[in-house]
Amino acid sequence: MNDRSAAGPSITVRHEPVQARAAHRIEALLDAAAAVVVEHGIEHLTTALVAERAGASIGTVYRYFPDRVAVLVALAERNLERMHLAIERVLLAEHETLSDAIGRVIEAMVETFRQVPSFRALRTGEGLDLGPQDREPVAPLFGDDIVGYLRERWDLEVDEEQRERIDLAIGGLDALVTYAFLHDPDGDPRYLALGMQIAREQLEPILAAAQG
Structure with missing residues (x-):
């Protein structure tokens, strides 16, 4: 080497x-x-x-x-940025309902795995020994984006329990989507569907609150 x-x-x-x-x-x-x-x-x-x-x-x-x-860290950072941009594009678009917006966010996360091959193996560097710098968990980072979107677009303030649900939705989806792509380059549809279902179940109370 x-x-x-x-x-x-x-x-x-x-x-x-x-x-x-x-x-x-x-x-x-x-x-x-x-x-x-x-x-x-x-x-x-x-x-x-x-x-x-x-x-x-x-x-x-x-x-x-x-x-x-250093190469792996830079690649992980680029993967993180690509996921962030995919979610940001969704949140900047107009959606008739919050449910539709959340569904599009979930689809964007899944599609990042499909379109960025290195994401399947490296993701954002979580759980890998990439040196002395700790890799921040992904769920809270993207949770911040969603919380800001809920506040600015839907005038919805998120409480502690709802914030935990958002992080669990993202973390659970990430785990199942990661597994879905472990042996299938297109993503095993069973695990993709389960990840989306679990994410929506966690977010359902927030969606209900937004509807009134």
């Missing part, structure tokens, strides 16, 4: 002045890393494999990522 791990893992991407060419190169390296993760698994990802897949020199990889852990 051709990795610089002797000095201890680093989780910080090495940034140069933000330029279009540099941003494009980082994206290309992360695309290559995603392909390696999908084909070989997280445990087999190395900076050498990323360089080979990207058609770049190992020096180019080290220019932005000091080691394999």
